[in-house]
Amino acid sequence: MEEKKIIKVKCFRFDPQKDEKPYYDTFKVPISGKMSIQDCLVYIRENEDPSLAFFINCRLGFCKRCLIRVNEKSCFACLTVVEEDITVEPLMKDKVIRDLWSKDI
Amino acid sequence: MGEVEKLCDKVISTDLLIVGSEGAGGHAAIKAHSQGADVLIVTKGKIGQCGASQMAGVDFNVDGKTAKTLGFTGDDRDSPERFFEDLVREGLYLNNQKMVEKYVEYAPKAMKDLMDWGMRIYGYDSVHAEEMARGITSAGTYWVAAIRKKVKELKIPMLEDTMLIDLLIREGRIAGAVALNIKSGETILIKCKAIILATGGWHRAYSFNTGSYDLTGDGIGMAYRAGAELISMEMVQFCPITMVWPPKDRGSIALYVLSCIDPFDKYIQLVNNKGERFMEKYDPINLEKSTKEIVSIASELEVENGRGGLHGGIFFSLKHLRPKFIDAIIRIANNRIKNELKDTRYEFTTLIPELIKKCKTENIEVGNGAHYMGGGIKVNENTETTIPGLFAAGECSGGLWGAVRVASACTEVGVQGIIAGEVAPKYVKKVEQAEINENQVREILDRINKPLMRDEGITPNELTKKMHEISGKKVGLIKEGSLLKEATEELLEIINDDLENLCITSTKSKELNDEWIKAIELENILTCLYLSAKSSLIREESRGEFYRRDYTHTDHDNWLKTIVMKQKNGELDIKFENPVVTKISLPKGKLTYQEAIGVATASLKRE
Ligand SMILES: Cc1cc2nc3c(=O)[nH]c(=O)nc-3n(C[C@H](O)[C@H](O)[C@H](O)COP(=O)(O)OP(=O)(O)OC[C@H]3O[C@@H](n4cnc5c(N)ncnc54)[C@H](O)[C@@H]3O)c2cc1C
Ligand code: FES
Numbered sequence: 001m002e003e004k005k006i007i008k009v010k011c012f013r014f015d016p017q018k019d020e021k022p023y024y025d026t027f028k029v030p031i032s033g034k035m036s037i038q039d040c041l042v043y044i045r046e047n048e049d050p051s052l053a054f055f056i057n058c059r060l061g062f063c064k065r066c067l068i069r070v071n072e073k074s075c076f077a078c079l080t081v082v083e084e085d086i087t088v089e090p091l092m093k094d095k096v097i098r099d100l101w102s103k104d105i
Numbered sequence: 106m107g108e109v110e111k112l113c114d115k116v117i118s119t120d121l122l123i124v125g126s127e128g129a130g131g132h133a134a135i136k137a138h139s140q141g142a143d144v145l146i147v148t149k150g151k152i153g154q155c156g157a158s159q160m161a162g163v164d165f166n167v168d169g170k171t172a173k174t175l176g177f178t179g180d181d182r183d184s185p186e187r188f189f190e191d192l193v194r195e196g197l198y199l200n201n202q203k204m205v206e207k208y209v210e211y212a213p214k215a216m217k218d219l220m221d222w223g224m225r226i227y228g229y230d231s232v233h234a235e236e237m238a239r240g241i242t243s244a245g246t247y248w249v250a251a252i253r254k255k256v257k258e259l260k261i262p263m264l265e266d267t268m269l270i271d272l273l274i275r276e277g278r279i280a281g282a283v284a285l286n287i288k289s290g291e292t293i294l295i296k297c298k299a300i301i302l303a304t305g306g307w308h309r310a311y312s313f314n315t316g317s318y319d320l321t322g323d324g325i326g327m328a329y330r331a332g333a334e335l336i337s338m339e340m341v342q343f344c345p346i347t348m349v350w351p352p353k354d355r356g357s358i359a360l361y362v363l364s365c366i367d368p369f370d371k372y373i374q375l376v377n378n379k380g381e382r383f384m385e386k387y388d389p390i391n392l393e394k395s396t397k398e399i400v401s402i403a404s405e406l407e408v409e410n411g412r413g414g415l416h417g418g419i420f421f422s423l424k425h426l427r428p429k430f431i432d433a434i435i436r437i438a439n440n441r442i443k444n445e446l447k448d449t450r451y452e453f454t455t456l457i458p459e460l461i462k463k464c465k466t467e468n469i470e471v472g473n474g475a476h477y478m479g480g481g482i483k484v485n486e487n488t489e490t491t492i493p494g495l496f497a498a499g500e501c502s503g504g505l506w507g508a509v510r511v512a513s514a515c516t517e518v519g520v521q522g523i524i525a526g527e528v529a530p531k532y533v534k535k536v537e538q539a540e541i542n543e544n545q546v547r548e549i550l551d552r553i554n555k556p557l558m559r560d561e562g563i564t565p566n567e568l569t570k571k572m573h574e575i576s577g578k579k580v581g582l583i584k585e586g587s588l589l590k591e592a593t594e595e596l597l598e599i600i601n602d603d604l605e606n607l608c609i610t611s612t613k614s615k616e617l618n619d620e621w622i623k624a625i626e627l628e629n630i631l632t633c634l635y636l637s638a639k640s641s642l643i644r645e646e647s648r649g650e651f652y653r654r655d656y657t658h659t660d661h662d663n664w665l666k667t668i669v670m671k672q673k674n675g676e677l678d679i680k681f682e683n684p685v686v687t688k689i690s691l692p693k694g695k696l697t698y699q700e701a702i703g704v705a706t707a708s709l710k711r712e
Contacts, residue, residue, distance in 0.1 A: 001115045015614055033351035046566050050620045051611035060357055061451030062246060063154040079451055081353060096287055098617045 003028040007082065009040050012053065012089040014096050021063055022093070025049070037056045037088065038077040040098070053098035055105055065105050108471035109154075109543045112550060113283065113352060114291035119145035120533045122282060122297040124269045124324060126150075126519035127158035129499025129525075130303030131252035132218065136526025137301075142533060143296070146256070146263040149304075149319045150207045154252035156305050157316050157500065158518070159608040162362055166513040169239055171213045172608045179227040180238055185209045188239065193689045196507030197649045198665055199337065203486040204505045208512075208520050214243060215519030224251035227446055230680075240513065244602075246450060248515065267293070269323065270496070270625060272300060272331040273541055279494030280539035283549045287622060290615025292550060296541060297357075298533045299494040301525045302328060302482060304501045307633040311581075313417075313473035315344050315358050324501040326629025327520070328482045329636070334491045334671045336503040336682075338633070339640035340479030342510055342650045343401040343582045346375070347474035349418035358451040359458060360421050363438075370394060372434065375404065376422045376468060377412035383419070396702055398509070401473045402652055405582050406552055408472070418472035423464035435461050446522035472504050473582050477507050477514060479650060480637070490524040491671070494532060497657070498525040504667075507684070508649030509702075547606055551618075555607075556624040557615075561597055562608035565623035570708060571599065572631060580638045585654045589642040596635040640668045643679065657702035665691045 006028050014022035027048050029040045038056055045052050057063040059078045066077040069089040092100040097103055110116045110567045123134045126148035137144050146204035149155060169183025189209045193200050208251055220226070227242040256263070256701035264288045273281040279300050283295040307322025308314035329335055332374065348354040364373045374579035375393050377383050387403035388395035392565075413419055435458050442453045460469055488496045505517055556565075579592035604627065608619045646660040647653050666681040684691065 034353045036353040039352045053617040055317050057155055062159045065154050099616055
């Protein structure tokens with residue numbers, strides 16, 4: 001099997017119904033093979049915290065809805081490769097529905 | 106406001122509800138709206154940005170003769186009659202021939218609409234390897250963009266990011282539906298006279314698939330719960346040469362598409378973990394250019410016999426070519442994609458050149474992804490289901506293709522979209538709005554809220570893993586009676602026990618609660634997978650896309666019949682129906698699978 005590298009994914013969290021203000025959660029994600037940011041988020045949702053909200057549909061750059069902010073730059077989560085520790089935030093922090101999904105997508 | 110209106114967070118009335126906004130649903134909505142019908146679209150994603158349609162290659166079909174009337178080069182040797190005959194013969198005679206007739210007749214109409222709505226076209230070509238050119242090529246993204254533009258132009262009302270949960274029936278006919286806004290968690294009661302389901306396939310029953318996240322068989326699940334008949338649920342098409350590894354590209358069919366395009370098709374080899382070009386064993390004449398089915402089965406057998414890769418696939422290889430030659434291929438591909446076609450899709454502009462380059466030093470692991478669902482809600486040639494007021498169009502319907510989808514699914518969805526958009530408005534004019542059954546609404550709401558109320562049980566993620574284990578190992582491409590039997594028993598147990606014990610504990614929030622949506626979807630996916638496994642177990646032969654290791658013959662004498670399923674008093678009711686015949690009578694005899702599929706191959710049995 002391939003060697004696994006562990007990276008830290010720091011995620012913006014906010015449930016406007018419940019939380020007074022946003023906060024960050026950091027998850028450890030094993031990287032095996034070329035993985036996208038979306039693959040990391042799916043890993044977190046399936047193995048660490050199923051409540052993490054983010055957008056996913058086509059996984060291959062067709063729907064153009066998975067816009068997200070990574071280390072303060074906007075990008076498509078399914079097309080952006082992850083190699084190092086990252087900070088993930090929603091596109092518009094002031095328009096968040098929950099966590100990483102803001103109203104504009 | 107009456108009692109029933111208070112049960113959901115919102116109430117909406119329309120005459121005709123269309124579920125799904127893409128190739129089938131979008132087309133149907135435009136047609137129905139232009140007939141003056143009062144239409145509402147409900148879609149789980151955003152129009153033009155969800156479902157399989159956006160991801161399609163894409164190709165459409167019009168017979169060569171009629172294509173000329175649309176301004177394409179066409180081909181005089183072809184005719185609608187010839188196209189019809191090919192579809193039935195290659196579908197191995199299980200097709201509903203009335204539906205095939207409509208497909209051929211309406212294919213040019215569907216094409217004309219898309220041209221009128223401004224869809225960009227690449228060219229006129231042969232895509233499905235028929236003897237003659239019969240296909241119009243474009244990009245799925247252009248296709249759905251043209252539909253979206255028209256829907257917006259006509260200002261057709263639409264609820265996006267909204268999932269239909271269940272159909273409401275009164276005295277055997279449609280009265281409405283219950284929906285859920287995925288973003289806000291609000292429930293919506295929709296009163297309507299008729300519904301067109303255009304919800305696509307159920308790809309996510311398989312962990313390895315080529316579709317999008319919203320394809321969970323909701324339409325088929327809802328129709329089945331409402332008592333509609335389903336047909337040919339055993340017919341599932343797997344796409345060979347689908348990317349298995351790395352995770353980022355998993356599910357992409359870019360290399361499969363490349364392997365169908367001249368001149369690239371000449372250079373592609375498939376090898377096992379020993380570097381052997383295994384197609385030499387299975388189809389020494391056609392090799393990698395054998396049929397999709399044979400290539401899929403051959404790859405699967407290699408993996409089964411320990412000659413696969415680490416991630417369950419075999420390998421796409423260009424190692425036999427010199428690096429300079431590979432550079433030339435990249436130049437040709439880039440020129441074709443970027444300069445000639447001006448395609449902007451990531452898979453084509455970035456992924457394909459990247460992968461070819463990688464082939465200089467490594468092989469790429471590929472396999473069979475669940476790709477197209479041939480069965481579904483049983484409809485007639487007018488897209489009518491067995492429930493008055495319920496119509497189905499596109500991939501969620503069944504009956505057209507028989508045992509192999511040999512031509513364009515994108516044309517299928519357009520054709521059926523038009524027909525549903527013509528027929529449903531006429532039905533709507535004839536009937537009154539049926540009264541909503543309050544108890545039914547209550548039951549639906551109770552059912553979807555239960556997982557949120559439970560504090561222990563099985564989570565949607567755990568159940569999904571369990572389902573994927575079964576689909577991957579026991580209801581895959583190569584089928585076998587003993588495994589199918591196990592699968593049906595296990596799936597039934599899951600449906601009866603686990604589904605009743607689903608719990609959502611990570612958050613009880615109703616906004617964007619992915620676990621909650623998954624819980625609701627699981628009921629539908631599991632229904633589709635269970636019925637598919639059951640239907641596969643019943644069909645004791647191999648035919649087209651359907652391959653049983655323990656019954657390898659194509660048995661015209663005993664199996665030229667379709668399997669029809671419905672729910673009756675809470676039980677599964679199964680019957681056989683002869684395919685609808687108009688012009689081509691059904692053959693007799695028993696053929697080997699290879700003979701039937703028309704290719705010379707080595708034995709497909711397990712070594
Ligand atoms: C990667 C890929 C490539 C393909 N390439 C080709 C090709 O080149 N040629 C070809 O002929 N065919 C191709 N196909 C097949 C073809 O694209 C599909 O069969 C066809 O697009 C299906 O169209 P549809 O409108 O029926 O469904 P879809 O396009 O899948 O749309 C389904 C719609 O229903 C919505 N929906 C689902 N459930 C619900 C619910 N509960 N409530 C509300 N809305 C719901 C979805 O969000 C979506 O809007 C390809 C398929 C894939 C996956
Ligand atoms: S998920 Fe569709 S573009 Fe990223």
